[in-house]
Amino acid sequence: MRIRYDREVDALYIELLSLEPGTAENRELTEDIIADYSPDGKLAGLEILDASQVLGEQLKEIIVEDASVGVIHQLALLMK
Numbered sequence: 001m002r003i004r005y006d007r008e009v010d011a012l013y014i015e016l017l018s019l020e021p022g023t024a025e026n027r028e029l030t031e032d033i034i035a036d037y038s039p040d041g042k043l044a045g046l047e048i049l050d051a052s053q054v055l056g057e058q059l060k061e062i063i064v065e066d067a068s069v070g071v072i073h074q075l076a077l078l079m080k
Contacts, residue, residue, distance in 0.1 A: 001014070001015060001016055002014075002015040003015070005051065009049075010049070010050055010051050010052050010053075011047060011048065011049050011050075011051055012047070012048040012051040012055070013045060013046070013047050013048075014045055014046045014048075015044070015045045016043055016044055016045055016046075017038055017042060017043075017044040017045070018044075019036070019038055019044050019045075023038070023039055024036040024037065024038065024044055024045070025037045025038075025039070031049075032048060032049045032050050032053075032054050033046060033047070033048055033049070033054070034046070034047045034049070
């Protein structure tokens with residue numbers, strides 16, 4: 001899994017599955033959230049546009065956690 005935040009365009013992308021370019025099917029869930037699906041229908045990623053507005057304070061910190069071991073990584077994002 002990868003999580004990328006592009007501060008210049010204020011977009012957050014959560015990649016669950018790595019896909020070949022051009023193979024994802026995009027579905028708009030809301031005006032600001034787009035889901036990417038693999039050719040076999042599995043959720044591959046989520047793009048959140050205007051992320052600082054959509055997520056607000058939650059965007060300042062990301063916690064990666066594994067249910068079996070607890071918190072693996074905790075990082076702070078620098079906001080505009």
